[in-house]
Amino acid sequence: MTAHRIAVSLPESPAGGYEILVGGGLFSALPSILSRFCPAPRYAVITDDRVAELYALKLSRNLHAAGHRTDVFAFSSGEANKTRDTWAVVTDAMLEAGLGRDCAVIGFGGGVPGDLGGFVAATYMRGLPLVQVPTSLLAMIDASVGGKTGVDTPMGKNLVGAFHQPRTVVVDPDLLQTLPDAHLRAGLAEAVKHGAIADAEYLDWIEQSAPALLAGDAEALCRLIVRSVEIKAEIVSGDEFEAGRRKLLNFGHTVGHAVEAISDFALLHGEAVAIGMVEEARVGERLGITAAGTSARLRRVLTRLGLPTSIPLEFDAAGVIERTRTDKKARDGRVEYALVESVGTGSAGPHGRWGHPIADETVAEVLSGVGSRV
């Protein structure tokens, strides 16, 4: 078994950074990886009931067999449960179980257990060491890398949280075999984003490889994971707290988060981001920031991957815009957008802030064209 090792360099962090390990079969090697990267007398595995049903027994057995004391804390799956209430319930269960400040947390599952487990780790007794073991494509290439943790509030996604870097991230593409097709597609949206903001050739490759990726071809998926993690790791390195270029990773996410919330999470995160990227590219094109044709190109790739590319007709454009205003990227009352100059090149924006403050009216002009586009 040869694992890829991708470094995240964090000069401002005490440990200096960490490595993301990618390779088929790594899940079985987790006990020795924990001993090496995150030794602890006791581990809290935080996951959801769907992942627990598939993998928790195997995980517990492996860890117990290696002498690792392990407790599994599973909550009901779904973005609707990524809340402060679930965080409090998991925290209290860990306190009841007597886990102390010397324990470690394993965030095990898709983006929801990863974000919520990470936030528990960030706040339990003022912080426990964390290892991320993602099981969805989205979590493998995006959510588990970079140290963002948090939960949603009624006002919007990820509005409460913390930066809390993992000791390591263990990515085993074999776990994708149990991932539902819709979730595989949704994960591919974030890979498209990585191509769109940083690597045009990678986007070409994704487009060409769409059939293999959608069929779950192990080699294609592993290659995609490695390249996406490389891009994300490179962007996160040197901008741990998202003061600059890291903001590019929010491309598609301002409109995306709004649409996702309005759908009441009927749209998967990746589906909403797919829509968001096309809409935000159109906004950029209208302002002359994004090269003409960029939104059309993104729409073509996303369509090949079976992803939606426009806001559902029943959504109200004004409602979407209203929702963007509670986005974390809003500053001093103006919403900031991460935009691209062209496919493969992010826009540094005015004053190199990597964010474009854009008036609601401009976004409204683009979004209100939604209906006529059908």
Added chain:
Amino acid sequence: MTAHRIAVSLPESPAGGYEILVGGGLFSALPSILSRFCPAPRYAVITDDRVAELYALKLSRNLHAAGHRTDVFAFSSGEANKTRDTWAVVTDAMLEAGLGRDCAVIGFGGGVPGDLGGFVAATYMRGLPLVQVPTSLLAMIDASVGGKTGVDTPMGKNLVGAFHQPRTVVVDPDLLQTLPDAHLRAGLAEAVKHGAIADAEYLDWIEQSAPALLAGDAEALCRLIVRSVEIKAEIVSGDEFEAGRRKLLNFGHTVGHAVEAISDFALLHGEAVAIGMVEEARVGERLGITAAGTSARLRRVLTRLGLPTSIPLEFDAAGVIERTRTDKKARDGRVEYALVESVGTGSAGPHGRWGHPIADETVAEVLSGVGSRV
């Protein structure tokens, strides 16, 4: 006006550290201090209703007059409200008010608004800049320095929280004029702790100055604040995340937290710590770690300051010990105590871990003597 400036050096932190400003009249200078140390388009002042009643109007007027946009978020005073629920309510109110990621938080009040406001700052949109403006003696010399933030859970104090360092701490001893006597005394307990763990001469001075301190003498209080903050800043510097010597600051707090919780917060934190220091010194004496006579010396000083020095008779020793087991300092099932070798000298403990794992039975032998001591 001459302000004392005391540096907290944090080599592992991006900013490298911060300064604590101590001086009479600094409260009025807050607008310019904010402009210099924590510029932001908008400030969220987090406080409790008692502090708000006394000072919020003055604070808002000062900040508004200087052109700082300010919103005040006040919750009901008291340790019983330092909860996840209050944290969520304050967070939601800030979201409703439209505060974005570029805003800053001012933790304004005693230890409770400081800890809770700090935890809001640590977690609101993954972290806002924070300035602490303590109004109680305990917050001035202890809680506001060092970056510990958090809230209580039904299982114990500060079990959920984060390390989140302030940009600066602004200490104006004039604000103590409105502090109730019992809270002044409770704050002095933490000063005794600073003497006990690090500076025997300081403890002598506190004992001699007891009448002046209890009478609210401005010069004596200012001198006490400066020396206590110096000691705390020196200990926190170089041990931001409490991996080593910083644990000494927990002297008196293992038994203290347990007693405080069992009293249902009828005992003030400082009163509980006073009791805890005497009991933990007795535990140390019994184990031969702490020099004979230390507990008697501490009891004498604390008594002069009008503080309690033994566990209330109606408390059950077994209940206190049970409660220590949910303390954050419990590791792998054993409770760790910070102890002193003698007055003015903390104990490095086995393997230089600055913590002594002590069996419940040993603590029980000391505590069960409580009744017979009367």
